[in-house]
Structures are given as structure tokens and as C-alpha cells.
Amino acid sequence: MKIRTTLFAGAAIAALSLPAIAHAGEVVGTVSDASDTIALRSAQIRIVELDRVATSERDGSFLFADVPAGEYTLEISYVGAETVTRMVSVPATGAVRADIAMSGFGDNEILVIGQAANLSSALSRKKEADGVSDVLTRDAIGQFPDQNVAESLRRLPGVNVLNDQGEGRFVSVRGLAPDLVSSSLNGVRLPSPEADVRSVALDVISSDIIESIEVKKSLTPDMDADTIGASVEIETTSAFDRKKRLLTAKIEGSYNDYADQISPKGSLDFASRVGDNFGISGGVSYYKRTFETDNIEADGWEEDDGVIYAEDLEYRDYDVERERISATLGFDVRAGDSTELYVRGVYSQFDDQESRRRLIFDLGDAIVSGSGSTVNYSDTDPDPDEDAAITVERDIKDRFESQKIRSLVFGGESDWGAWFANYSASWAKSSELENGSLDPISFEREYEEEGFGVGLDFSDPRIPLYTATDPSGDFRNPGAFELNDVEFVTLSDSQDEEWSAKFDIGRRFAADNGEFTVQVGFKGRWRDKTYDADVAFYENDAMTLTDALGEGQTYRLADISPVAGFTAGSDFFRANFGNFELQEADSAYDSAVEDFAVAEDIMAGYLLGRWESADLRVVYGLRYEHTDNTLAGNNVLLVEEDGTLPDGSIAGDDTVLVSPISIDKSYDHWLPSLNVRYEAQTDLVLRAGFFRSIVRPTPFQQAPHFAVEEADDGEREGEFGNPALLPTEAWNFDAAVEYYMSSNGALFASVFYKSLDNFIVDVNTDVAGSFRGLAFDEATIARNGDEADIFGIELGFAQAFTGALDGVVVQANYTYTDAEGTVTTLASEGPRSIALPATAKHTANFSVGYDKGPIDIRLSGTYRDKYLDELADTADLDRYVDDHFQLDLSAKLRVTDNVQVFYEWVNINNAKYFAYNTFGSQRNLYQYEEYNWTMKGGLRVTF
Secondary structure, eight states: HHHHHHHHHHHHHHTTEEEEOOEEEEEEEEEEEETTBBBBBBBBEETTTEEEEEETTTTSEEEEEEEEEEEEEEEEEOTTTTOOEEEEEEOOSEEOOOEEEEEBBBOOBOOSSSHHHHHHHHHHHHOOOOEEEEEEEOOTSSSSSSSHHHHHHTTTEEEEEETTTTTEEEEETOOOOGGGEEEEETTTEEEOOOOSHHHHHHHHGGGGEEEEEEEEOOOTSSSSOOOOOEEEEEEEEEGGGGGHHHHHHHHEEEETTTTTTTEEEEEEEEEESSSSSOOOOOOOEEEEEEEEEEEEEEEEEEEETEEEEEEEEEEEEEEEEEEEEEEEEEEEEESSEEEEEEEEEEEEEEEEEEEEEEEEEEOTEEEEEEEEEEEEEEOSSSSTTTTOOOEEEEEEEEEEEEEEEEEEEEEEEESSSSSSEEEEEEEEEEEEEEEEEEEEEEEEEEESOOOOEEEEEEETTTTTTTEOOTTTTOOOOOOEEEEEEEEEEEEEEEEEEEEEEEEEEEEEETTTEEEEEEEEEEEEEEEEEEEEEHHHHEEEEEEEGGBBBBBBOOOOOOOSSSOOOOHHHHHHHHHHGOOOHHHHHHHHHHHHHEEEEEEEEEEEEEEEEEEOOOOOOEEEEEEEEEEEEEEEEEEEEEEEEEEOEEEEEEEEEEEEEEEEEEEEEEEEEEEEEEEEEEEETEEEEEEEEEOOOOOOOOHHHSOOOOEEEETOOOOEEEOOOOTTOOOOEEEEEEEEEEESSSSSSEEEEEEEEEEEEOOOOEEEOOSSSETTTTTEEEEEEEEOHHHHEEEEEEEEEEEOGGGTTTTEEEEEEEEEEEEEEEEOOTOOSSSSSOOTTOOOSEEEEEEEEEEEHHHHHHHEEEEOOOOOEEESSSSOEEEEEEEEEEEEEEEEEEEESSSSEEEEEETTOOOOEEEEEGGSSSOEEEEEOOOOOOEEEEEEEEO
């Protein structure tokens, strides 16, 4: 490593010692569309005689430094536009200015509104990127191709969005898990509001405030190295993106077929320049969505005399109201000819009011029989000396949760011709707060030797149907279901805050046939993530389900009545609080078991070299990252009455022992990278990329929270964080071929290979063992796998047609990912081969649209193959998520130049969620959900 560092340093010193070109000037200018509405980003500007190229920035600006005095030809190209040539005369000193306006092919101006405009902008940025990437952009009136960012991202090659209750939330790239994908907003790495993940849910941020999203699949040395799938970079609007003022208002309503309610949404978006050197931009968006989810879950799969059955079955009825507020405000300043400064702030709040009502069958102590797809459970044991039992539980969750993301960044760019610098300081904070929720209030009736039975028909493994035989008649009697307990969440507080600062400086050197750049930079990131829970359990022997009854069920898959009302149980608990008894041991245990605090400080530096000519670009360098962690948590032991305490004595009552733990650790990584872009001809780009990257364990996975619950029979159930977890490390290789059509379109293909060490999996085990000296009989533990290899292919096509098919826009892509690794579990005799968790082998997307005149209509489909979700002791109990195919339709009609009506139909085909295992060589239910379709419609007005 010392030799490598010396070579880079030597190259930098040699480059910096090159003499400046005598009698040299500069060529500066901007590129915009012919109507002078928006700046064109990623247009290529070439000085033909010198074979030097530059790419326009987001404000359309470009600069060539150290240009010898003389007459030159500028050639400007942009996907979807006619190539422009311009003659310039460069003085011996000073600068010559060339402002370029570009038009579309034929009779069309450059397309700045609609699908073709989005495609043209996206392909131009893809073509001019240093590495393999894909882009989504807004058009000149600030609209995305879809109303939802998650739905838009699904259209990109190799990108899939994992759903939560039917709504796209987490990004998966090239089939890899969301935790292997990083996200940033205006250059600020976004912390996660949720306690147990690094990934950020997309539905927290409204698409109305976003200007573009770029998915970078290969890394350069100046980028944070904490990604393996891709780096998702989100940008909000800058006033300098546009030449003319933007002011757009939108109002809409959405209707979910299950919820049968209209949900409101509205937004305001603006960008304006105040003179040539100051701009202000921003927006605000509000969305209130009401929807329902029907769910069934099963667990505890066993086999007895050829009968395969589940010991636990839950019918879940979700009624949810989500409210999202997003706002952004930015200021841009040109401080002289060489410097631009900016301040950008973002605020997003996501509130979730969830009511969940369940009918639960606890069948672990029942007598089981059956044949074929029918399983029968009985509470009566034929042996008179043995007892059997079935417990039926009915409960209600009344939970309100609020997530917030805030970010503020101050930064700037200075370009003095040969020298340039970029700098920024930022703050970001995410939080998830729940206080005052009742999660849940549970009632139960235990049947023991009463002739009670449950029959389950698994003819459809996704939707098992039940029948109940109850001589007592209590099954439908709410008064027979007595309160088990109330779980009162007085506080569930997740906080994730990061400060960062960076500084980059570089020097350009003109050569006979290109330009060489040396760049160095430094970055510091200081992150603190904490989670604090305060949970109280209460009992009241006098309360029954009758006291919590309310509205009837909204569930469609089975009859789960009687059900609690949405708030009746909560109202009764608060009105009669003095009649409830606190369960101190259970409350103390749950309040301490998952508390943690993790500090993660990262110091990074890099050295980068860049060579660029008209046909060849090479970006290479070395990045160094040092990580310091301070991990704090609790060792929590719950010993039930008559259980054995650590000192060997017998507990006279339920006892909770809590011991704080703090652990420090640090590690270093040297991360080389090389990206080569070769423009074999004007419309053909070849790429290759090689880099090393890492993904650190999530704070929750590595925090030292060690929890063991010991029952009075000595059975010990544990849940452990693992401070010894190592970061996942990857060597990555990409190669791509991109062919750009003579008009607005492209064909592209790429291959990628990733070699992973120490990938992380959560292992659920019911094999007795010990962890950090704590014995258990079953546990969940995050572990490092041994190694994994990922190979894949991406194919894509995009085209905005002209001629006979003028107005038709087609996009399609397919990604194949083969990701296999080895991992050792307690039940394994040795390492076993697995598919990498959350990795889908096949993903595909297509859209067919028509966009001409006032009409804009688009039908889109997305497909994702099955994937491994959770690892169990044995392969047949691993949790898989079934494949997913969804159809969406969007349509827009321009009524006038300033007024547009729109319509969207999401999940036309009622795509469902199904998770299963393969126990007994068949698919067995873990989880099933359905949501049905949602329709949206509204009005957009541009002023």
C-alpha cells in the first residue's frame, strides 16, 4: 500500500509542475433550449481543432481553460437535439463567451415538456457520466414521468422498489438488498429514521420537490464508498436550472378501492431568478392517503405423520391513514465571475396512523391430524392423562408514528480557470417517534379439553380458510375474551443525526489533444444514532373484548368478528386507567432490551487523476476511509418466577437484570477505483469500471444489545446485536456498451461482477447455543457470511419515435443477477450455499407511451423475481418473497398552455405480496397481503 500511495503522490507532483500554456485564454458559455426556458445539463461541447471536450453543468455553464489564442470551432451535442456548431475567436488573455441555444429535430423546438423531454435529459446525463449510471429528471414545468418517485425509479434498468403495504418504499439496485444501496439528498448522505436499517424509505420524500435522481452504479474516488448496489443521488430544484421563472400548483385526489375514500394531495413548486446573480427556489407538498391491507401470516411450521402444519396463524386487518408533508427552500448566489454559493434545506414529515385488528390461533399445544390440504386441530387429547389446548386471541393496535427527515447544506463551487474547488458543510437528522400508542391491546380465550377444534383448508397456500367448532359458543362472544394485557408505548424514539464537511481542490492542465486534471479532497462525517424505548404492560382482569367493541371488520379474506373498534379499546384504557395494574418485570424488560447508542465517525481523503479528450476519459484514484465506532447497549436478562438467577438462586418473582455495555472499535479501508469511458464514435460509448467499496453494519445490528428471556421451565429465548460484525467489502467490475440513436433514443447493455466478503445476514435459529457467553435455546443473531459472488447482465432500450410513430415513447429493460454466497448457521454441519438475501434473479420494466400535442399517456409494467428474505437454520424454512408484477397507467391532457389535467391508475392488476417457505417440498405461508388498486386524478396549473 505504501508503494501505491507513493505512485499517486508522484503523479500529482509531476502534474502540478507542468507549466501553464503561454498566450492562452478561456472559452466560457451556457447551453439552453431554443425557447430559453431551461438550462441544458450534460450537453457535450467540443473544441474540434484541439480535440478537447467539456460537459455543461446543471445551470448549463461550461468552461475551457488554457486555450491557445486562435480561431476554433465549437461543436455542441445533446441527445434529442440537432448538433450545433459555433466559431469562436480566443484572445491571448481573457475569455470569449459562447451562449448556445439548441433545437430539436425537424420542425420541433427542443422538447422541454413531457415524456420525450424527460428521456432526452436522462439519456444526455447517462451518456456524459463518468461511470455506469441511470437518471430520472423533471421536465420544464416540474413534473416527473410518474406522480410517485418509487414508481418512477422502477422504470430504470436494474432498479426495483420493495413495497410496504402496497406502496414503494426501499430501493433495490441490481437485485441487491436496500441496505447495500446508499442515498443522498443535495449531496448530503441521508440518515435513516428507522431504528434497525440504514436504507431510507422513498415515500418519506415527495416527488414534487425533486428535480432529478441519479443512480450511480460505479464509483469514482471523490464519492463516498459506502455502497455496493448503487449510490442514489437526489437533487432538489435550483433557480439556476432554469432560464425562466417556474411556478406550478397542483391539486389532486386519490381513491383506494379497499378504503373507499378520496384522499387529498396538493403542491406548490417555484424557482425564480432575482437578477443575474441571485435565485430562490422551493416547494411544498401535502398528501393524505387512506388505504387498507388484508393480511394473513403463519409461522411455526412442523410435520407430523406426513401432515405439514403451522402452529401459529394470524388474520390481520390493517386500516391506515398516512399524511406526508415535504418542503424545500434553496438560495443560489453568484459571488463574482468565479464562485457560486448555495444553501438548500429540506424538511419532510411522514405520519402514520395505523389500526390493525387480528384474529390469532395459537395451535402449538393442539392435537393435529389431517390429509391432503386439510389440517385439523383439536383441544382434546385422546390420552386421558395428557392435556391439549388451543388459544384464540383477538387484538387491536392503535398506533401513531411520525417520521421526519431534515437536511441543510451550505456549499459552493469556485472555478478560476486552471484551478477549481468544491466545498460544503451539512447537517442532516432523521427521526421516528411513537408515543402514546397501544400496540396492542390483546384479548384471549384458552380452550383446553372442551371439544374446541379448528380446521384449516390450505388448498390455496396463500389464503388458508378456517372453520371453528365450538360447543361452548364462546368463539363469537366478545364477553368470553378476557384482557391478556395492554402494551402501552409511552416512548419509541429513534434519532439519527449526521454532520459532515468536505473540501475538494483540483488543477486542470491542457495538453495537445485533451486535458488532464489532478484533484484531492477530504471529508469528515460525524454520525450519532440512538434508540430509546419505554414500554409499559398493564393488566385488568375485569376488561373483556366487549369493552373495546366498535366498528365492524373491513377485512375481506375471512370472517374475523367480533373485532375491536379502532379507538374503543384505547378510550377505555385511558378512561379507566386507575383500574389497570402495571406489570413491572415485562415493562422493564421491553423498555431496556433494544435501547442503543452508536457513534460512527468517518474520516476520508482521496487523490484523483482524470484524463479527458474527445473520445477517451479515464478517471482513477485512491480513497482512504477510517471508521471509529462507539457502541452502547444493554445486557438484559428476564428470569421468570422460580427460574434460576445468575448467582444460582431461585427467583421469587419475575426478575429483570440490566447491565449497560460499551464497546469501541475502529477500522481502515483503502479503496482504489478506475473508470474508463471511450467514445468509439459519436453515437457509441464503451465503458469499464473497477472499484472497491464497503457497506458498514447497521447501528442496530452491531449495537451490544443482548437480551435473554428465561421461562420458568428454563427455556431461553434471545435476541442479540453483534458488535463483532465486520463491514461487507466488495470488489466491483462493470463494463457497458451504449448506442445512442440519431434522434432521441438509446440501446445499452452492461455486465457486472461483484465479489463480496463478510456479507451480513440475520439468522433465526432454534438450535441451542451461546453468544458472547449467554446461553439460549432460540435466538435471532446478525452474522457475517463467508463470501458471495454476484454476476449480472443489464439490457435496455429507450426511444422517442418520429415519422409514422411520432409521439410514441417506448422504454424497456431487463436485469439478470446471479448472487450466491456461503454462510454457516448453528444447525449447519458446515457452510451452506444461499442466494444473497433480498437479491432477485430477474427484474424487468417496460413502458409504452404516447406524447404529442395535448395528449400524454403511458402504460408501465414492472416485474421482480422471487428473493430470499430471511435465513433460518435449515434451507426449507428460509423465508422467500414471491415474484411481483404490477401494471400502472398514467394519462395527462393539456387543456391550455398553462393548465393540465392528469389521471393515474396504480396497481391495475391487484399485485399481491406472498412470503413463504419450502418446508415439506411445498410452498407454505409466512405472509400474504393484498391492497387492490388506487386511482389518482387532478389538475396542474403553471403560471
